[in-house]
Amino acid sequence: MTVISEIEVAVSKLSREDLSAFRDWFQEFDAEVWDKQLEEDIAAGRLDAFAEEALRDLREGRCTDL
Template sequence: MRTLEEIKKAVEELPPEEFAELKNWITELYWKRWDREIEKDSQEGVLDFLIEEALREKKDGSLRDIF
């Protein structure tokens, strides 16, 4: 396994097309990890406070449309 510094140096030496492909792959990986984290937080109830807040605001009439 290469060190992070070796990987960074190799990335800097990539031709533009391969750099773009790597960037797209890393971006996709980032969002997949984000989705997994949100799903885990949701299942564990970490985000329940958001639902409770929205329901409170809807009940008292202070909930506003975003769009």
């Protein structure tokens, strides 16, 4: 049995209250992982081309108010 399948089995056995607490915890955990990856990508310059394209679009009037 893989770790993932063990987690799936354990999660499927949680009570409603524990599942809710787990869901809240996981959303926070996942957001922190996402934020860390984004910060690393920014620091490494992986998003520079996207930022330059967005700024160029803004300067050239290709952005609209929503």
